[in-house]
């Protein structure tokens with residue numbers, strides 16, 4: 439019997455363990471449940487009583503030997519793994535920084551816009567990008583023959599002649615979210631509605647087939663035009679600084695009356711020009727009625743702006759397409 443233990447002892451002594459794989463192989467061969475040491479241990483019971491004590495001691499010694507060898511090899515491999523650093527390396531130095539991504543200039547601008555309106559007590563409302571004609575046009579007081587419904591501007595998803603089925607469109611503005619908000623709740627409302635909108639326009643430095651808007655809606659008892667003007671002025675001052683030069687002039691939108699547009703002065707005194715940054719107005723009574731709000735009791739204002747336009751003016755970007763090219767040389771400038 440002791441030939442078996444002697445043989446195993448020799449084998450273990452001469453086993454080479456210089457990699458993690460060899461270590462695992464050693465453990466499986468000798469020390470696992472089905473390994474050689476277990477096999478010998480299970481033989482102890484069947485050995486003749488006179489020899490049993492000696493045999494048991496020998497098996498245990500072999501087991502100890504295997505364990506010690508395994509431990510040593512483990513320690514050796516562990517420490518070589520750690521010591522790949524060269525003696526000259528200063529391991530107390532901080533690691534070199536990983537390249538950090540930055541938020542897209544549109545996301546940064548949107549965040550700034552949202553921050554302004556959070557401070558003014560507005561919450562966020564959301565709606566679908568595929569809209570029906572009712573929410574995108576009819577409820578917003580667009581007459582049936584209004585040119586904005588024309589194929590020129592609108593991407594139609596489903597165009598129908600059937601009077602009972604609505605056309606489906608990619609929303610051309612975020613104003614339909616106003617309608618959804620007012621239809622599903624009761625006044626007062628004070629929300630902004632950021633989102634992507636689509637226009638079937640040719641792609642140039644100034645226009646793209648999609649862009650982002652932030653629309654705002656405030657409906658309550660006795661909301662006034664003066665409050666709208668105050669809100670807009672506060673907005674441009676917070677985004678472009680207190681010395682921003684702005685003007686407010688009359689305009690037209692089917693869903694507001696009166697309607698206005700706001701421009702800011704861009705450039706220096708002699709070579710600068712007025713650039714439009716948003717449209718706004720008092721919510722048209724027809725719109726309030728379309729969503730079941732009593733226009734005698736409630737009034738409201740709404741405004742809408744293009745996030746791309748605000749970003750382009752803020753950062754001096756002269757081509758809207760840069761915002762969609764994802765060229766790192768451009769994006770990395772917005773650290």
Ligand code: PHE
Pocket residue numbers: 610611612613653654691694717718719740741742743
């Ligand atoms: N929805 C308008 C547009 O897309 C912007 C706007 C919103 C104007 C709200 C007035 C009031 O041009």
